[in-house]
């Protein structure tokens with residue numbers, strides 16, 4: 001399995017990172033994709049990428065919660081990094097209206113700039129969206145073209161919203177929220193095409209049940225896969241294999257179109 005979104009460089013793992021990663025690999029999670037946050041997260045992330053070159057892959061981007069009056073300076077730093085290292089994706093970036101709405105215009109500008117990077121570098125875009133689904137979809141629809149593709153991480157929307165993302169070559173990242181009763185993401189996932197789904201933990205946040213409220217870690221990814229399997233009425237093996245293929249196609253082969261999507265789009 002591949003954990004497509006985990007902040008394993010977080011201070012919360014400083015006490016047991018090596019042991020935690022050993023547990024993760026033993027649990028069948030072979031690769032971990034690390035989203036950047038801002039200039040302060042880069043050093044720890046790059047250190048892990050150097051330590052585990054076959055397992056831990058860094059992204060480059062600016063998180064919407066780190067967008068403030070200084071965002072252009074932060075973007076300059078990210079762009080400098082992009083020119084000197086082969087990152088796996090642009091991210092995480094996006095819109096967040098949960099914490100602070102002060103810099104919403106700057107968040108949108110930062111979104112547009114990073115989407116352009118994704119297009120020019122041929123990389124997937126890893127989108128964060130909190131309390132901002134209508135705004136994110138509207139913005140993505142102004143940017144969508146055959147060069148833009150990616151994933152909306154920690155997806156908690158409706159089946160209709162997933163379908164709009166699908167039309168724009170965006171996968172959905174399913175995480176621990178699927179194990180929570182509130183919102184019933186499992187019922188929504190039942191209606192999302194399997195080809196569109198990738199798995200993630202978003203460690204150290206959003207731990208799946210029975211660890212909800214505690215520190216999340218990448219070794220819990222099978223708990224999320226199990227819940228997707230029951231939502232899809234498929235076996236854990238089938239889900240693990242299909243979502244791994246989806247993640248490889250998206251991040252390692254960088255094929256914008258989702259499998260099974262071409263014919264559907266051609267006939268629509």
Ligand SMILES: [Zn+2]
Pocket residue numbers: 005007035092128202
């Ligand atoms: Zn994240």
